[in-house]
Amino acid sequence: MAKADTFKRGVHPPESKGLTSGNSIKKVKLPKKVVIPLSQHIGAPAKAEVAIGDVVKKYQLIGSATGFVSAPVHASVSGRVVAIGDFLHPSGRMVSSVIIESDEKDEGLALNENPDFMGLTPDSIKSLISNAGIVGLGGAAFPTNVKLSPPKEKPVDVVIINGAECEPYLTADHRLMVEQPNDIVNGLKLIMKAVGVSKGYIGVEKNKPDAIEKMKKASEGEADIEVRPLTVKYPQGAEKMLIKAVTGREVPSKGGLPMDVGAVVHNVGTALAIYEAVRYGKPLIERVVTVTGKGVREPENLMARIGTLVSDLVEECGGLSDGAVKVISGGPMMGFAQWSLDVPVVKGTSGILILSEDEFTSNDEYFACIRCGRCIDACPMGLNPSMLSILSEKGFFEETKEYNLFDCFECGSCAFVCPSKRPIVQFVRLAKSQTKPG
Amino acid sequence: MAKETKEKQLVVSVSPHVRDEESIAKIMWSVNFALFPALIASFYYFGPRAMIVTLLSIVSSIGFEYAYQKFVGKKTTINDGSAFLTGLLIGMNLPPQLPFYIPVMGSFVAVVLVKQLFGGLGYNIFNPALVGRAFLLVTWPKLMTTWKEPSAAFVGLDAKTTATPLGILKEEGISKLLEEFGTKNDLYISLLTGHRAGSLGETSAIFLIIGGLYLLYKRYITWHIPVSFVGSVAVIAWIFGGKGALFTGDPLIHLMSGGLMLGAFFMATDYVTCPSIRKGQIIFGIGCGALTMLIRLKGGFPEGVMFAILLMNCFAPLIDRGVKPKLFGEVKAVKK
Numbered sequence: 128m129a130k131a132d133t134f135k136r137g138v139h140p141p142e143s144k145g146l147t148s149g150n151s152i153k154k155v156k157l158p159k160k161v162v163i164p165l166s167q168h169i170g171a172p173a174k175a176e177v178a179i180g181d182v183v184k185k186y187q188l189i190g191s192a193t194g195f196v197s198a199p200v201h202a203s204v205s206g207r208v209v210a211i212g213d214f215l216h217p218s219g220r221m222v223s224s225v226i227i228e229s230d231e232k233d234e235g236l237a238l239n240e241n242p243d244f245m246g247l248t249p250d251s252i253k254s255l256i257s258n259a260g261i262v263g264l265g266g267a268a269f270p271t272n273v274k275l276s277p278p279k280e281k282p283v284d285v286v287i288i289n290g291a292e293c294e295p296y297l298t299a300d301h302r303l304m305v306e307q308p309n310d311i312v313n314g315l316k317l318i319m320k321a322v323g324v325s326k327g328y329i330g331v332e333k334n335k336p337d338a339i340e341k342m343k344k345a346s347e348g349e350a351d352i353e354v355r356p357l358t359v360k361y362p363q364g365a366e367k368m369l370i371k372a373v374t375g376r377e378v379p380s381k382g383g384l385p386m387d388v389g390a391v392v393h394n395v396g397t398a399l400a401i402y403e404a405v406r407y408g409k410p411l412i413e414r415v416v417t418v419t420g421k422g423v424r425e426p427e428n429l430m431a432r433i434g435t436l437v438s439d440l441v442e443e444c445g446g447l448s449d450g451a452v453k454v455i456s457g458g459p460m461m462g463f464a465q466w467s468l469d470v471p472v473v474k475g476t477s478g479i480l481i482l483s484e485d486e487f488t489s490n491d492e493y494f495a496c497i498r499c500g501r502c503i504d505a506c507p508m509g510l511n512p513s514m515l516s517i518l519s520e521k522g523f524f525e526e527t528k529e530y531n532l533f534d535c536f537e538c539g540s541c542a543f544v545c546p547s548k549r550p551i552v553q554f555v556r557l558a559k560s561q562t563k564p565g
Numbered sequence: 566m567a568k569e570t571k572e573k574q575l576v577v578s579v580s581p582h583v584r585d586e587e588s589i590a591k592i593m594w595s596v597n598f599a600l601f602p603a604l605i606a607s608f609y610y611f612g613p614r615a616m617i618v619t620l621l622s623i624v625s626s627i628g629f630e631y632a633y634q635k636f637v638g639k640k641t642t643i644n645d646g647s648a649f650l651t652g653l654l655i656g657m658n659l660p661p662q663l664p665f666y667i668p669v670m671g672s673f674v675a676v677v678l679v680k681q682l683f684g685g686l687g688y689n690i691f692n693p694a695l696v697g698r699a700f701l702l703v704t705w706p707k708l709m710t711t712w713k714e715p716s717a718a719f720v721g722l723d724a725k726t727t728a729t730p731l732g733i734l735k736e737e738g739i740s741k742l743l744e745e746f747g748t749k750n751d752l753y754i755s756l757l758t759g760h761r762a763g764s765l766g767e768t769s770a771i772f773l774i775i776g777g778l779y780l781l782y783k784r785y786i787t788w789h790i791p792v793s794f795v796g797s798v799a800v801i802a803w804i805f806g807g808k809g810a811l812f813t814g815d816p817l818i819h820l821m822s823g824g825l826m827l828g829a830f831f832m833a834t835d836y837v838t839c840p841s842i843r844k845g846q847i848i849f850g851i852g853c854g855a856l857t858m859l860i861r862l863k864g865g866f867p868e869g870v871m872f873a874i875l876l877m878n879c880f881a882p883l884i885d886r887g888v889k890p891k892l893f894g895e896v897k898a899v900k901k
């Protein structure tokens with residue numbers, strides 16, 4: 128069987144994962160204060176269920192979902208609500224948030240365990256997941272229960288667990304696969320049960336042989352689950368590229384969804400959270416965050432409570448080093464640069480990357496497109512980024528649609544290779560903001 | 566506090582936050598570097614005169630770029646290596662024994678009229694060096710088609726005037742060519758090494774190929790244009806290049822003569838003036854090859870590489886509009 132195990136084009140940024148790939152996940156000391164945004168997901172923000180002055184316990188619901196595409200949020204520490212108001216969110220926007228001062232007791236509500244978790248019905252699995260506030264932990268933060276409920280006319284036949292972790296530097300998923308492979312496999316089984324699918328895959332890039340081995344071991348004897356080592360190439364972990372690599376199917380362009388080709392994709396962190404929510408009744412209040420880059424003294428993989436400020440995590444890692452110039456929430460290819468260290472870890476925060484001067488390329492100066500075609504060779508979607516950037520730069524926004532503007536998912540491969548250092552993703556976003564799909 | 570000063574310095578910009586190491590300057594200087602073996606061969610064959618001609622065109626290209634950008638108040642870009650490259654290519658495309666003002670005129674046309682007036686690197690439609698050369702050819706047709714035999718001495722004193730191999734082939738046929746060069750093997754070896762009359766930088770096929778392979782290896786160019794260009798020249802030369810019967814032509818002579826290797830590896834591949842989509846580059850390369858052979862076999866000049874590339878430059882934007890890379894998910898992938 129000559130399956131490619133990858134997709135066409137793509138790029139090879141330096142992996143830089145060695146800073147943390149060997150470090151076990153470390154629990155962070157309890158934060159004094161957490162800032163929990165009511166919107167940490169795609170969709171409608173949650174509605175606050177607490178008031179200033181309320182005393183809350185860990186796991187307590189503090190914001191309830193408002194609609195189908197929404198997710199509740201829970202207190203990640205026990206303590207007192209000291210403020211509710213707009214706070215800087217890693218996306219760069221101000222988002223309504225609940226601020227809790229910890230009483231340092233870390234008292235949690237009693238949780239409802241389900242030792243016989245595989246005996247649950249699909250519907251009860253889904254409701255446990257949605258009550259736990261689980262969203263995609265790979266970065267997109269789409270409410271998980273929505274993805275688990277495909278409409279009748281889109282039959283799904285495979286579930287893929289995304290362990291590609293193709294973003295350079297990040298090792299959170301890698302460590303989870305090495306340290307909790309059985310829980311991830313159980314999460315996958317729960318997802319398969321919830322959507323009624325009999326085939327499950329776990330896709331892992333080949334640069335993580337230890338994770339591949341652990342996942343294979345954990346899924347031994349599970350005839351329906353297959354671990355698929357994937358070619359190391361960015362953006363292998365993008366949903367569409369992963370589906371292509373694992374199943375050979377291409378999600379249709381112009382707004383197609385994985386379910387259009389019968390696939391559902393969940394990140395390894397999400398699978399773990401699903402298992403913990405269903406098995407132990409545990410809401411999503413913590414996640415693994417890789418704090419890395421040469422801008423931080425002791426890079427680590429940290430198990431951090433949602434709402435912990437980045438400044439606390441940096442302190443946990445020995446502080447900033449002298450050359451630190453840029454703080455990114457997420458990975459270097461698609462993450463968001465931060466104005467300040469006073470932003471919270473949210474459900475979608477897979478990493479905090481702090482670049483030092485020597486890792487950092489300034490974006491200040493860029494040149495005309497010399498039409499070298501390198502971006503075209505890089506674009507996993509088969510677009511013409513050169514043309515998109517030129518048209519957008521000149522203000523011809525409508526015309527960008529002829530070049531399939533809305534198929535661009537802003538992976539940054541094009542800008543990565545551009546010798547003129549053109550901010551292509553920025554031009555794409557500009558064009559997207561100035562026109563409508565269709 | 567230390568933390569605050571740190572935060573003030575944080576850089577905020579759009580993703581991606583890492584870039585690879587390639588830059589315009591790195592690429593352009595690598596192309597210049599790749600031309601060096603052939604350039605040095607030209608000094609060997611044509612002597613100090615060749616050196617002076619190339620030096621003049623390089624220096625004047627850089628000078629014009631600097632002066633123009635100063636004049637209109639733009640930031641100077643002479644360090645990016647592209648003006649150097651234009652000058653180098655002009656020089657390598659000239660007969661070795663020209664009066665010194667001619668390379669300077671060529672550089673002026675190339676850098677100021679063709680490159681900068683269109684907006685600078687990235688905006689020009691035509692390959693600057695080639696337009697410069699074409700301008701010189703129509704303005705000083707006699708000087709630009711007077712060829713000297715290779716001679717390491719100071720050209721002009723003892724070098725004999727001769728015709729280029731393609732000129733001989735066109736006017737007098739293959740037998741005359743063999744008379745001049747000896748056996749067929751001798752001819753091939755002369756063409757390969759560059760021991761023949763011609764523009765000073767175009768003659769040494771072997772060193773141009775080495776330079777081209779280096780660029781392919783560095784991935785600064787891809788195979789699409791050189792292979793389709795050279796391949797179509799070979800096929801057409803084989804089919805139509807013979808006297809009388811079809812399929813009797815000698816493709817090797819056509820491949821190693823004239824400016825083909827220089828053109829196919831270093832000028833048709835100019836990013837700005839060729840299509841940027843690989844499939845389109847194949848069309849472009851075949852067009853270059855076909856036009857080259859049309860001129861060589863049927864046209865008024867013995868050599869057609871330059872005009873072929875310039876003509877195809879006009880079509881590059883059109884080709885880029887017509888040929889699209891294959892969109893991911895274009896065809897509905899799975900039918901249920």
Ligand code: SF4
Nearest residue numbers: 496497499500502545
């Ligand atoms: S990589 Fe940059 S310079 Fe090259 S074609 Fe694309 S946008 Fe233009």
Ligand code: SF4
Nearest residue numbers: 506535537538539541
């Ligand atoms: S055009 Fe969009 S999808 Fe294509 S490489 Fe650039 S950012 Fe990625």
